[in-house]
Every structure is written in structure tokens, then in C-alpha cells.
Amino acid sequence: MVRKFFAALLCGLVLIGTIHAQEVFVPRQLKAKPVLEPKTKPVASADVSVTTPTAQQTRSEPTVSVHPANIQIRKAEAVTPHNAIAKTPAAPMPAGTIASTQPAAHKSESNAAKPTVAPTSINAATNKSEPAPSQPAVASTKKPTSTMTLSTPLTTSVATISLHKPDAAISHANAESETAPTIPASMQTAFTKLADGFDFPVGKPDAQGYYKARGFRSHGHLGEDWDGVGGGDTDLGDPIYSIGEGIVVFSRDCHMGWGNVIIVRHTFRENGAVKYVDALYGHLQTMIVHRGQTVTRGQKIATMGTAHGLYDAHLHLEIRKNIEIGMSRAAFARDFNNYYDPSSFIASHRHLATSTNKYRVAMNTFTHDAKINFDKARNYTHSHSGGGSGESAANLKKALAAQSSH
Numbered sequence: 001m002v003r004k005f006f007a008a009l010l011c012g013l014v015l016i017g018t019i020h021a022q023e024v025f026v027p028r029q030l031k032a033k034p035v036l037e038p039k040t041k042p043v044a045s046a047d048v049s050v051t052t053p054t055a056q057q058t059r060s061e062p063t064v065s066v067h068p069a070n071i072q073i074r075k076a077e078a079v080t081p082h083n084a085i086a087k088t089p090a091a092p093m094p095a096g097t098i099a100s101t102q103p104a105a106h107k108s109e110s111n112a113a114k115p116t117v118a119p120t121s122i123n124a125a126t127n128k129s130e131p132a133p134s135q136p137a138v139a140s141t142k143k144p145t146s147t148m149t150l151s152t153p154l155t156t157s158v159a160t161i162s163l164h165k166p167d168a169a170i171s172h173a174n175a176e177s178e179t180a181p182t183i184p185a186s187m188q189t190a191f192t193k194l195a196d197g198f199d200f201p202v203g204k205p206d207a208q209g210y211y212k213a214r215g216f217r218s219h220g221h222l223g224e225d226w227d228g229v230g231g232g233d234t235d236l237g238d239p240i241y242s243i244g245e246g247i248v249v250f251s252r253d254c255h256m257g258w259g260n261v262i263i264v265r266h267t268f269r270e271n272g273a274v275k276y277v278d279a280l281y282g283h284l285q286t287m288i289v290h291r292g293q294t295v296t297r298g299q300k301i302a303t304m305g306t307a308h309g310l311y312d313a314h315l316h317l318e319i320r321k322n323i324e325i326g327m328s329r330a331a332f333a334r335d336f337n338n339y340y341d342p343s344s345f346i347a348s349h350r351h352l353a354t355s356t357n358k359y360r361v362a363m364n365t366f367t368h369d370a371k372i373n374f375d376k377a378r379n380y381t382h383s384h385s386g387g388g389s390g391e392s393a394a395n396l397k398k399a400l401a402a403q404s405s406h
Contacts, residue, residue, distance in 0.1 A: 187362040192294055195244035195268040196354040198346045201281065201317055202226050204241045204298050211399030213314060213392035216341040219334050223280070223318035224342045227392065229399050233306070236285065236313035240302040242295040243279050243319075243346065244268070245354075249363055251291050254327055255377035259307035260284035264295060265323060267359050268352055274359060277340065278323050282316035283307040292363070308379040319345050326366025327374075 183189060199205035207226065214225040228235030242264055250263035262281045267274060285305030295301055306313050322338040325331075332338050 183360060183362045188364045189360050190247055190292060190294075190363055191358040192247040192265070192267055192361050193245050193356070193358055194274070194354040195246065195266045195349075195352060196297065197351045198244040198266075198349045199241070199298060200226075200346060201241050201243050201279075202228075202238065202304075202315060210235070211395055212343065213395050214389065215343070215391075216339070218336055218339075222329065222334055222339050223282075223316050225392065226315045226317060227312070227396070228304075229396070229403060231396060233313045235304050236306065238304045238313075239300045240281055240284065240304060240315055242297060242299045242301050244297045246279070246295055247361055247363075248289050248291050248293045248295060248301075249278070249361075250326065250366065251287050251289060252374060254374050255308070255379050257307060257310060257380055258282050258327070259305055259310070259379075260287050260302070261327070262287055262289065262302055263326070264301070265361055267361060268349065269354070270349075270352075276323050276361065277345075278318075278320040278325070280316075280318040280320065282318075283311060283314060285313075310380045317342050323362070324365050324367065326369040327372060328366070328368035331368045 200207035200210075202210040210226050210228055212224050213227040214221055216222065216224055228238060244266050246264040246266040248262060249265045250261065252261065253259065254261050259282065262284065264279045264281075266277050266279060268277070269275075281302055283305050284302040286303045287301070288303075289295060289301045304313050304315050319340040319342045320338060321340060322332060325338060
């Protein structure tokens with residue numbers, strides 16, 4: 001009886017031990033902790049790999065590795081504006097494979113297209129690298145971790161300028177009470193300030209030491225001749241000054257009876273309107289300014305000459321209302337419709353209202369001059385008489401008498 005009791009007790013202990021040995025403790029799933037890879041030596045691996053614990057590793061933490069390419073992609077997405085680029089959808093991959101890409105380069109490269117290296121894939125079954133589906137190459141300043149394309153093209157805006165309207169900087173000037181003449185769109189234009197008044201071209205500002213040898217006559221002498229009171233060629237090479245603010249529209253040797261000629265276009269305000277006049281300086285010895293150059297009131301622009309020896313040294317001055325005349329006087333009426341009396345114009349316009357604004361001026365208005373070949377024109381070869389005209393002699397006596405009375 002006792003033996004049967006011990007035998008039953010032993011069997012019970014064995015059964016209890018067997019049941020206890022089959023108990024397995026299942027550990028609580030721990031949150032994966034990313035293991036950051038050192039920057040100096042990236043290691044290629046799968047995106048995320050988790051090792052399942054076995055019965056012998058019940059309390060060990062699972063190993064987690066994060067692929068460096070994912071870190072680079074997240075950095076690139078954080079830096080690159082989302083509205084400037086669009087990601088190309090990834091090509092489909094065979095089942096059972098995990099894509100692996102190379103880490104982005106840390107140095108910037110040129111904008112030239114670089115050869116694209118096809119990424120590889122690791123087969124989870126064989127653990128062998130296999131070529132992944134090819135993706136299009138994209139030229140970039142950095143090696144991309146994902147294919148990117150520009151979604152917004154670059155555009156350039158072009159500003160257009162109308163010849164009929166003043167620039168923005170001077171728009172308020174022409175918006176004043178004055179009315180500026182309309183300039184055709186085909187005309188070459190430039191800008192100049194309004195003249196604040198006009199002075200005499202010699203002995204500035206009041207022609208001191210000079211006299212008007214010949215005056216203006218409608219249908220006759222269309223300008224004025226200015227000589228030095230010393231007579232003859234004593235004034236040869238004397239300075240010639242611009243009568244006012246303006247821009248040079250003509251400057252060249254015309255030969256014939258003109259010699260060297262300069263024409264300055266002046267803009268001025270009169271009775272609320274903007275007007276233009278041309279001042280012609282003829283028979284010059286030397287020309288100091290060139291076409292397109294702006295000049296100021298009283299600026300030296302030339303020296304007094306003889307039209308290549310044709311006359312006594314003097315200045316021929318004309319002031320024209322019509323700015324189309326140029327050197328083609330025969331094509332226009334020789335009267336006050338096209339010309340001013342120079343001395344009368346200067347005397348009545350000594351002081352004018354002006355502003356700091358600039359106004360558009362037409363440059364190529366001498367359309368009739370296209371028929372003249374100045375380079376083939378000859379100089380008049382006969383020498384001057386030395387005495388001038390009777391009018392010049394009489395005016396010289398008046399000028400000398402006026403000086404002696406002072």
C-alpha cells in the first residue's frame with residue numbers, strides 16, 4: 001500500500017515537472033529604437049529589419065537599423081520647396097525585394113548631367129544583389145536620392161517702351177499744363193532738359209567785344225553774322241558758346257559755302273506749351289561737340305572760322321522754328337514761318353521757367369538732307385576779300401563808336 005502511494009506521488013511530480021517545463025514566457029513587444037549611422041561610413045542595408053526574439057532571447061531588445069538613404073530623403077524634402085519640385089512615382093519592384101539606394105553626395109557638383117548608376121536590390125530569399133528596374137537620369141547639382149523633375153518653368157518678363165509717352169521718371173513733367181509736340185514712332189529720340197533761357201553765342205552772355213556784322217532779313221539773309229570788333233581775322237579761333245541747354249543733332253563738315261556746321265536742338269516752355277528750336281552755328285574752324293551730346297547754356301562747343309578760307313572769320317547764327325530744315329534751306333520758305341530773328345529771340349527769352357525733368361526730342365528730322373552727299377561736296381576755293389560787305393563795315397563803325405562812348 002505504501003509503495004503504491006509513493007509510486008503515485010512520483011508520477012504526479014513527474015507530470016507537474018513536465019507541464020512546468022513546457023511553459024514559455026512571451027516578452028512584451030518593445031518599441032524599435034533607430035540606430036543612427038555615423039556620417040563618415042554609411043552602411044547599406046534594408047530599410048527596416050526586425051529580429052524576432054526566440055525562446056533563448058526572450059529578454060533581449062530587437063535590433064533596428066535605419067537606411068541612410070531614408071535620412072537623406074527626409075533631409076532633402078525638408079530643404080527643397082514642395083512647390084518647386086515634384087517626385088516621380090517609383091517604378092514597381094518584384095515581389096520579395098527591398099530597394100537599396102546610395103547615400104547622397106555632400107559636395108555640390110556642376111549643372112552638367114552626370115551618368116546615372118542603376119540602384120541594386122537585395123533578394124530576401126537568396127540574399128544576393130540583383131539589378132533594380134532602371135529609372136530616368138535627371139541633371140541636378142546633387143546626386144538625387146529620389147528622382148525629381150522641375151514642375152514650374154522659368155519665365156522672363158520684357159518691358160516695352162512707347163516712343164509717344166515719356167518715361168516713368170519724367171511722366172509728371174509732360175503732365176503739367178504745357179503740351180509737347182507729338183513725335184512719330186519712327187523717329188530716333190533722345191532726352192534733354194528744358195532751357196532756362198538763352199544768351200548770345202559770342203562774348204557770353206551779352207556779346208561783349210563783338211558786333212552783329214549782318215542781321216536777319218526775311219527772304220534774304222536768314223541768320224546773323226557775328227564778328228569781333230578788331231575786324232578782319234582777329235577773331236579767328238575765338239570760342240563759340242551754346243546759346244542754351246540742348247542736344248546736338250548735327251555736327252560735321254558740309255564743305256560748299258558752309259564749312260563746319262553744328263546744329264543744337266533746344267526745348268523750352270512758352271505760354272504753357274513745350275516748343276523746339278534749332279540753333280545753327282556755321283563757318284566754324286573747329287567743332288568740340290558731337291551728335292547726340294547734350295550741352296548746357298554757355299558751354300563752349302566750337303571756335304570761330306572762315307568756311308575753309310571763303311570769308312573773314314565770323315560766326316553765322318540761325319535760329320529755326322522748323323526743325324526739319326537741316327542743311328536743305330532751299331526746300332523751305334525763307335520767312336518768319338520757319339525762322340526767328342536771332343537777336344530778337346534771344347532778347348525775349350533770356351529767362352524762362354524750367355524744371356529738373358527731361359523731355360523727349362526727335363533726332364533724325366532732317367529728311368531732305370538724305371539727298372546731299374556732304375563727303376563729295378567741294379569747298380569754295382576763292383579767298384575772302386578781307387573787307388566784308390558794306391553792311392558789315394557800317395555795323396563795325398557803329399560798334400566801335402558805341403564802345404568809345406563807354
